[in-house]
Amino acid sequence: MPELPEVQTVVDGLRPLLVGRSIIAVELCRPDIVRPPAIDLLAKLAGRAIVDLARRAKMIVFTLDTNERFYIHLGMTGQLTIEATEAPRRVHTHILLDMGGVQVRFVDPRRFGGLWFVGHDSGFEDRMGPEPLGLKWQDFAKRLKRTDRAIKVALLDQTLIAGIGNIYADEALFLARIHPHTRASKLTGEQIKHLNRAIQGTLRRAIKARGSTLRDYRDANGAAGKFQNQHRVYGRAGQPCSNCQGTIKRIVLGGRGTHFCPTCQGRSSRSG
DNA sequence: AGAAGGACCTGCACGC
């Protein structure tokens, strides 16, 4: 579900409400979503103040007054919302952080998300690729050159570039006029420059629209995003292309639904 | 080592 823009929206919503406040109590309804499994989360969090809240890739980073950190990943269907302590709990509520009057609640039906308590370990982010916003196209090019996979598949590899998911990969490739099947290593410098710009532009516009809500995604206050109304290809199979009036096509690439315009992203851009 | 494919979960839309 939540890709970079959605996670950024959640973080922006939570930050002013949480930073500087203390976790009074913790309730853990599904211990199996916490890693490492042996960690005593209640002992680690209870009584601690949150001194910083940030986003890294698709993860929400909590920094405590002990300088220890934990990460929450929303998986496909996860939501992290602020609710009154007495508000009724929805099904699949797995974690509740009581901040005194309000609670941060983690709800995740499919349980692909989770909480990683990493403490003082600074190596947790080592395997994550660079953030796409602010990435220089030359650095992007170096990373793409290393793989022969289809560019669509490469964009989803979080060790290559971190934060892009299925929606924004399709949208960016459309804007860059690149066929999703093109081998990453075969892209020209011009194409990579164009793609880098398309990724950054798409992500920035999506953040401005507070993310894409297809079904589950909600921000910290429970509100839906609006960027789904601006999708050019994602979820539009069979509909006319906004650029050429051709028909948007859906294929499966790397096991994921992939949407593109065969005309605008035609074979001419496909090599190898 | 890199790449491909299945596994992990629940809920929903659709067709019969």
Place this chain on the structure above:
DNA sequence: TGCGTGCAGGTCCTTC
């Protein structure tokens, strides 16, 4: 109405 099927925004692990 009810059941079976396929699909979903993501990652991880195994196999080749």
